[in-house]
Amino acid sequence: MNIGITCYPTYGGSGVVATELGKSLASRGHRVHFITYALPMRLTGIGHTESEYIDNIFYHEVEMSTYPLFEFPLYSMALTSKMVEVARFEKLDLIHAHYAIPHATSAVLAKQILHGDGRSLTSDIKIVTTLHGTDITLVGLEPSFEPLMKFSIESSDVVTAVSRYLRDETIGNYGVSKEIDVIPNFIDTEVFRPVDAKNLRRLLAPNGEKLLIHISNFREVKRVKDAIRALKIILDAGVKAKFLLVGDGPDRGECQALARDLGIWQQTRFLGKQSELASILSASDVFLIPSGNESFGLSALEAMACGVPVVSSDVGGLPELNVDGETGFVVKVGDVEALAERTLQILREPKLHAKLSRGALRHATTEFTKERIVPMYEAAYERALSRAR
């Protein structure tokens, strides 16, 4: 197939999913065209080494020109125009839009332009839209977007969501009348796997401390401060521990200030954005994800694939991924005491840690591998292509 992919290209789960999907589709023989305003983050390694090079991947930059009369950039228009250009020239079979707003909206408009265009070689292009949760957040912040979200979803040929929670929420609470297939996030088990991290662990925890880890973009919804407060309780309970905080975002400064205020700065390490995640995860004992909302929780899946048990909140799609008592523990969102208590339990009981670690690895590597999930996307594409015009 000849596939156009539009996603948010910078740091964030949806961009990672879209990019890893594109790479995997290309290695399975499809031609993949990324149509984005910047090179997707996990595509940047291409060409550094022979093994990183993937044939069949093409990048089409959405260029933004400025015009003094227009106060705001016309991104959706520029994206639509680029989609039309790429679809015509590359004879795309379909566009896979990650997010209804603005990506599926642009794709729907591009499709209409192409349909009505006698010159077009690709007059029956299909649209597959994947929901990652951001649309719902957006509509929550700006209710006037609701009709646009529904229109963009309902005008797509096939729609997927990354968890049952997100599918049910989209249909139930927003009244979207469209069949939505659940296709969860996935990992490349050659990249995310338990690796020997003894040396790194010695460096990060020279006095034999336990290592907690959190990875996110430090947005408010991630509730990183809950995890820092839980660390304080864990330390007060007499367990020697350090907390690795990976990533960057708007709440990072407040989190650092909180660690200082609580007098636990020395026990935290803010590492910023890191690329060698498998080593850092493999060196760690417990992954904390106390989010206030989370459609899936890709970072938790990456931790599980490295054999790290997860303590998560009970919101969104997290309980579908983190099976309470099997891959880690699930606690009520905002319950810092429970977050600390469950983490302490894992840190204090080596047998429990080993059992949850095995469970996390097993669950991640049986249910959420790219070998299992990517064909689900291919099937979704087939369904879209078989739909009448």
Ligand code: GMT
């Ligand atoms: O979590 C973020 O802040 C980024 C966000 C995005 O739109 O990239 O991630 C969302 O999509 C990921 C991939 O499907 C999911 O794993 C994340 O759970 C989801 N984030 C939220 O729902 C908050």
